[in-house]
Each structure stands twice: as C-alpha cells, then as structure tokens.
Amino acid sequence: xxxxxxxxxxxxxxxxxxxxxxxxxxxxxxxxxxxxxxxxxxxxxxxxxxxxxxxxxxxxxxxxxxxxxxxxxxxxxxxxxxxxxxxxxxxxxxxxxxxxxxxxxxxxxxxxxxxxxxxxxxxxxxxxxxxxxxxxxxxxxxxxxxxxxxxxxxxxxxxxxxxxxxxxxxxxxxxxxxxxxxxxxxxxxxxxxxxxxxxxxxxxxxxxxxxxxxxxxxxxxxxxxxxxxxxxxxxxxxxxxxxxxxxxxxxxxxxxxxxxxxxxxxxxxxxxxxxxxxxxxxxxxxxxxxxxxxxxxxxxxxxxxxxxxxxxxxxxxxxxxx
Amino acid sequence: xxxxxxxxxxxxxxxxxxxxxxxxxxxxxxxxxxxxxxxxxxxxxxxxxxxxxxxxxxxxxxxxxxxxxxxxxxxxxxxxxxxxxxxxxxxxxxxxxxxxxxxxxxxxxxxxxxxxxxxxxxxxxxxxxxxxxxxxxxxxxxxxxxxxxxxxxxxxxxxxxxxxxxxxxxxxxxxxxxxxxxxxxxxxxxxxxxxxxxxxxxxxxxxxxxxxxxxxxxxxxxxxxxxxxxxxxxxxxxxxxxxxxxxxxxxxxxxxxxxxxxxxxxxxxxxxxxxxxxxxxxxxxxxxxxxxxxxxxxxxxxxxxxxxxxxxxxxxxxxxxxxxxxxxxxxxxxxxxxxxxxxxxxxxxxxxxxxxxxxxxxxxxxxx
Numbered sequence: 009x010x011x012x013x014x015x016x017x018x019x020x021x022x023x024x025x026x027x028x029x030x031x032x033x034x035x036x037x038x039x040x041x042x043x044x045x046x047x048x049x050x051x052x053x054x055x056x057x058x059x060x061x062x063x064x065x066x067x068x069x070x071x072x073x074x075x076x077x078x079x080x081x082x083x084x085x086x087x088x089x090x091x092x093x094x095x096x097x098x099x100x101x102x103x104x105x106x107x108x109x110x111x112x113x114x115x116x117x118x119x120x121x122x123x124x125x126x127x128x129x130x131x132x133x134x135x136x137x138x139x140x141x142x143x144x145x146x147x148x149x150x151x152x153x154x155x156x157x158x159x160x161x162x163x164x165x166x167x168x169x170x171x172x173x174x175x176x177x178x179x180x181x182x183x184x185x186x187x188x189x190x191x192x193x194x195x196x197x198x199x200x201x202x203x204x205x206x207x208x209x210x211x212x213x214x215x216x217x218x219x220x221x222x223x224x225x226x227x228x229x230x231x232x233x234x235x236x237x238x239x240x241x242x243x244x245x246x247x248x249x250x251x252x253x254x255x256x257x258x259x260x261x262x263x264x265x266x267x268x269x270x271x272x273x274x275x276x277x278x279x280x281x282x283x284x285x286x287x288x289x290x291x292x293x294x295x296x297x298x299x300x301x302x303x304x305x306x307x308x309x310x311x312x313x314x315x316x317x318x319x320x321x322x323x324x325x326x327x328x329x330x
Numbered sequence: 331x332x333x334x335x336x337x338x339x340x341x342x343x344x345x346x347x348x349x350x351x352x353x354x355x356x357x358x359x360x361x362x363x364x365x366x367x368x369x370x371x372x373x374x375x376x377x378x379x380x381x382x383x384x385x386x387x388x389x390x391x392x393x394x395x396x397x398x399x400x401x402x403x404x405x406x407x408x409x410x411x412x413x414x415x416x417x418x419x420x421x422x423x424x425x426x427x428x429x430x431x432x433x434x435x436x437x438x439x440x441x442x443x444x445x446x447x448x449x450x451x452x453x454x455x456x457x458x459x460x461x462x463x464x465x466x467x468x469x470x471x472x473x474x475x476x477x478x479x480x481x482x483x484x485x486x487x488x489x490x491x492x493x494x495x496x497x498x499x500x501x502x503x504x505x506x507x508x509x510x511x512x513x514x515x516x517x518x519x520x521x522x523x524x525x526x527x528x529x530x531x532x533x534x535x536x537x538x539x540x541x542x543x544x545x546x547x548x549x550x551x552x553x554x555x556x557x558x559x560x561x562x563x564x565x566x567x568x569x570x571x572x573x574x575x576x577x578x579x580x581x582x583x584x585x586x587x588x589x590x591x592x593x594x595x596x597x598x599x600x601x602x603x604x605x606x607x608x609x610x611x612x613x614x615x616x617x618x619x620x621x622x623x624x625x626x627x628x629x630x631x632x633x634x635x636x637x638x639x640x641x642x643x644x645x646x647x648x649x650x651x652x653x654x655x656x657x658x659x660x661x662x663x664x665x666x667x668x669x670x671x672x673x674x675x676x677x678x679x680x681x682x683x684x685x686x687x688x689x690x691x692x693x694x695x696x697x698x
Contacts, residue, residue: 045474093675095676096412096673097674100670100674100675103666107666111360113657114360114659292494294490295490297482309465317472
C-alpha cells in the first residue's frame with residue numbers, strides 16, 4: 009500500500025514537471041500584463057525543435073537549446089503582435105497554437121516521413137534519469153528508503169531544474185529590481201512608464217522568459233520523458249498549465265502545489281483505470297481528466313478564494329502621444 | 331488612429347485584403363520550404379475547391395460549419411466578449427441534435443425533426459455557454475479562460491456519454507446508432523441534381539446557416555437588444571450609465587453565441603454523419619475566430635470568409651492528395667497565419683495606410 013502510494017507520487021512528479029515549467033512560463037508573461045494562451049503551441053514547437061535537433065546531433069543539451077530557441081521565437085512573435093502592434097493577445101495566442109500544431113506535423117512529415125513523428129533518439133540524445141548516491145543501498149530501509157530511492161532519486165535533470173525554478177522565480181519576481189518592475193508593469197504600465205522605464209522592453213523580456221520556460225517544458229516532453237517528438241504530444245498540457253496558473257493565483261509556490269495536484273490527479277486517473285472503489289464503484293477516467301478544468305472553474309466562481317489577475321493583463325499599453 | 335479616418339472600402343476591403351495577402355505569402359514560403367511549387371499548389375487548391383461540382387459541394391459543406399461558428403464568435407465580439415468556447419458549445423450542441431433525431435427519426439419526416447434539432451442544438455450549445463456567461467457577468471471571471479476550460483470539460487463529458495450511455499448496444503464504437511430517414515437532412519445534390527454536387531455532403535443546413543446570418547444581422551443592427559449589445563461592447567461604462575444591464579447583456583449575448591455555435595452540429599450530425607460520434611467538431615469552433623475576424627463580425631463578411639475557409643479545407647484535402655508532401659496540416663498552418671495576420675497583426679499595415687490616405691498636413695500626428 010505504502011509502496012503503491014510512493015509509486016503514484018513518483019509519477020505525480022514526472023507528470024507535473026511539464027505543467028510546472030509551462031505554468032512558470034505563463035507566470036512571467038502574465039505578471040507583466042501579457043496574457044498567453046499560446047503556452048500550448050510554444051511547448052509543442054519546443055518539443056519538436058528539441059526532438060529534431062537531439063536526433064540529428066545526438067546531444068540532449070543541444071536539443072534543449074533548440075527547443076528553447078523555437079519557443080523563444082514563437083514568444084517573440086507573440087510579443088511583436090501583442091506588444092509592438094498592440095494586437096489582441098488572445099487572438100495572437102490562438103494563432104501561435106495553430107501555427108505550432110500545423111508546422112510541427114507538416115515539417116516532421118516532410119523531414120522524417122514517419123507520420124509527423126521524429127525518429128527515436130540515439131543514445132545521448134535523451135536526458136537520462138539521475139540516480140542519487142546510495143539510492144540502491146538505502147532502498148531497503150522502511151519509509152525513508154523508498155522515499156529517497158523512488159521519489160527523490162531517479163528523475164532526469166529537467167525535473168530537478170523545474171522544481172528549483174520555483175524558488176528562483178520567487179526570488180526574481182519578489183526580490184530583484186527586475187521582478188518589481190515586471191510586476192509593476194502588469195499592474196500599472198503607465199506608472200512604470202512615468203518612472204522612465206520602458207514598458208515595451210520589460211514586456212519583451214517577460215515573453216522571452218516565458219519562451220525559455222516553455223522551451224524547457226517542451227524539451228522535457230520529447231527528449232526527457234519521451235524519446236522523440238509525436239504529433240500533438242502536448243495534448244492540452246499548455247491549457248492545464250494555464251488553468252494551474254489561475255488556480256495558483258499567479259504565485260510561484262502555489263503554482264508548484266497546483267501543478268503537483270493536477271499531476272497527482274493525472275497519475276491517480278491512470279492508476280484507477282478500470283478499478284472499483286468500494287462503495288462508489290468505478291470512477292470514469294474522463295472525470296479525472298476534466299477535474300483540473302472543473303476545479304479551476306469552481307475557483308473562478310469564487311468558491312475557493314478569488315483569483316484576481318494582474319490588473320493590466322490583456323490590455324495593450326498605448327503611450328500617450330506627445 | 332481610429333477607423334473613421336479611413337474610407338470604408340479601405341477599412342473593410344483593402345486592409346483585410348492586405349492581411350490575407352501577407353498570410354498567403356508566408357504560406358507560399360512554407361510550401362517552398364517543403365520543396366513544392368507554391369503556384370502549382372494554389373492552382374490545385376483553387377481547382378479542387380471550385381473547379382468542379384463535387385468540389386464546390388464540399389467547399390459549401392465546410393463553409394456551412396464556419397458560418398455557424400463564425401457568427402457565434404461575431405455576436406460575442408459585438409458585446410466586447412471573446413467566446414473561444416465555440417468548440418465545446420458545438421460539441422455539446424451535437425447532443426441536442428442527436429436527442430431530437432434519435433427520438434423522432436422513426437416516426438416523422440425530416441422536416442418535422444429539423445425544428446426540434448435546431449431548438450435542441452441551440453439550447454444545448456447555449457446551456458454550455460451559460461456558466462461562463464454567468465461567471466463573467468456576476469463574478470468577473472474572464473470568459474476567455476472559462477470557455478477554454480469548458481471546451482476541455484465538454485470533450486471529456488462527450489467521450490464519457492458516448493462510451494457509457496449513448497453507445498449503440500453491442501457495438502464497440504463510441505457512437506450512437508445511425509439515424510433513419512426522419513433524422514437526415516436532404517443532400518443538395520438530391521434536391522438540385524443539375525448542380526452536380528455528386529457525393530458532397532452539402533445539405534439543407536446551408537440554408538439554415540444563411541437564415542441565421544440574416545437573423546443575426548437583424549438582431550445586431552435592427553433591434554433594441556442589438557443596440558444594447560453594441561453599446562455595451564463599444565463602451566461598457568457608458569452603456570451601464572445609460573441604463574443597460576451588464577448582467578443581462580452579457581448572459582443573453584453569450585447564450586445567443588453558444589446557441590449559434592451549437593447549431594453547427596446540425597450540419598455535421600443531421601446533415602452528414604447521421605449519427606453522434608466523437609470529435610466531430612475538429613477545430614471548426616476555433617476557426618470560427620478567424621472567420622469572424624476576417625469577416626469583420628458582419629454576416630456578409632462572415633459568409634465570404636466562411637467560403638474562403640471552406641475552400642481551404644476542401645482545396646487542402648485535394649492538395650494533400652495531389653502533392654503528398656503537403657499534408658492536411660498545411661491547412662492548419664494557413665489558418666494560423668490568417669488568424670495571425672488578419673487578427674493579431676491587423677494593425678500592422680494600418681499606420682502606413684493611414685499615412686497614404688491622409689493628406690499631408692503638418693498638424694497630423696504621423697505615428698500610430
């Protein structure tokens with residue numbers, strides 16, 4: 009029973025990692041006032057870029073960089089549309105999702121002819137699980153052993169990076185000058201502008217940061233968790249991350265717990281498939297799949313606290329003409 | 331720079347044309363990147379969608395879907411609301427159509443079933459928009475976010491319902507039984523054989539869609555409610571000050587929008603598939619955003635944009651057949667580019683054009 013529970017928690021960590029990375033990505037963007045529903049597309053683009061380059065070079069790190077490159081490029085496109093051209097941020101996000109979904113499948117088929125998938129990665133093209141020191145020796149110790157050997161040890165490096173990014177993001181946002189300005193530009197861009205700081209450049213840095221994190225998230229899917237890119241492999245994770253961001257009320261630590269919760273729901277759903285719960289019967293797997301969205305709507309309805317977005321989120325900033 | 335500074339034909343003709351041209355130019359570059367000839371691709375696309383009767387039939391069939399989803403997005407636009415839940419509302423709308431058809435198809439002819447299917451699809455689609463509408467109106471939760479969530483909830487719900495409750499007994503397929511004749515709309519090919527639509531599934535719901543366009547036009551520009559919707563969209567604060575109820579306007583607009591999206595299911599379920607099945611919406615709801623943007627949220631523009639996207643769908647299918655290198659994913663890329671250039675980057679060419687059309691006076695501020 010305890011072993012089972014540890015195994016569920018273990019897959020919780022694996023499943024919540026891409027959500028967490030994408031959620032933090034959205035955090036940077038939305039805190040600066042740029043709403044991003046293109047997280048899904050950026051993740052997908054990054055997964056494709058990482059899968060392709062990791063296959064060609066056989067080097068996971070170069071693959072990761074390529075994934076980040078694709079994602080940042082899409083982020084800059086979002087920035088160009090929504091910051092420079094003051095276009096509608098939702099529309100721009102929808103466009104990016106379409107572009108990424110179409111281009112990855114199209115180019116994947118053209119280049120590799122495997123129905124849009126990228127070929128299986130060679131040795132070294134994939135981030136391997138890292139075993140912590142003494143993991144095998146302590147496995148037999150009750151309680152602590154399995155926790156150390158299964159839950160903490162034995163993940164790939166991107167998993168640890170994702171969880172370390174949480175305090176890092178907190179520190180950047182709440183303890184640096186850049187973070188203060190980033191939050192300010194999301195609440196009151198006019199005030200930031202009056203202080204002589206460029207709203208445009210701040211927001212561009214935010215969408216670049218968003219692109220970097222989405223790049224990690226996408227690369228995790230194709231070259232760490234999986235071994236190669238598959239058509240539409242994000243399968244709505246970008247939107248779950250968006251839901252998690254709202255659920256976490258745009259706060260880094262809450263984002264981590266929300267992503268863990270959503271990952272736990274996913275892990276439980278996989279585990280519970282076809283199993284009867286005494287007294288309740290079999291819970292349909294679709295219920296677990298819909299639960300993150302239902303919970304977010306319930307939160308938005310104001311039944312569990314209130315989610316208040318950054319005040320200037322979604323509104324293009326128009327500097328007054330002199 | 332406001333729209334009023336440009337002649338109407340520039341605002342509603344030239345700028346959309348330029349945006350579209352940019353989108354197709356980039357699409358052409360993608361085709362070159364794949365190693366095919368873009369001009370030949372355009373030729374195949376146009377011929378495949380307009381060159382022969384059956385192709386036109388398919389184009390009109392897809393266009394019917396896009397008219398419904400485009401109108402849905404457009405109505406919400408007029409109230410300043412962004413309904414990107416068309417996907418889920420159309421999916422749930424399928425339930426309403428299927429209920430009407432399953433209940434009546436064995437007893438009455440199709441023209442008795444049709445009104446019930448229309449009411450059913452509009453009611454279920456509208457019901458799916460109700461909670462997001464209410465949350466926006468009462469709680470201020472952004473309708474974009476809640477409608478996204480409801481798209482995913484709809485998807486899970488429909489998979490569950492089809493797998494567990496609606497499935498034909500003894501079948502493994504997650505779909506209902508096939509409707510009898512009373513639950514099938516006549517194909518236009520059977521009504522007008524001289525057009526030669528062949529096996530194209532274009533059916534009577536095309537006329538339902540056109541009627542919906544007329545009704546939306548009347549509603550938005552010729553009724554008190556439409557005036558309230560437009561006032562609220564143009565300036566919510568002023569509208570509230572003028573005595574227009576925000577809650578009522580938001581909820582009613584979203585219900586109409588959801589109902590229109592739901593009616594898309596008439597074309598797919600009652601007109602073509604003749605059974606309720608999984609994932610029959612496949613992106614039509616999202617493309618409705620592009621259609622509404624291209625059509626400037628006006629029914630006439632929406633019809634034109636819907637035909638354009640119908641051509642893309644049908645021509646794209648033909649294209650993937652003739653040029654195997656260009657898969658159907660190319661359509662998604664082109665849609666993305668159209669949404670990008672006609673929607674998110676719609677202001678990109680405007681400053682230049684405003685400059686071209688503004689007589690050079692030193693007092694006019696030149697920057698956008």
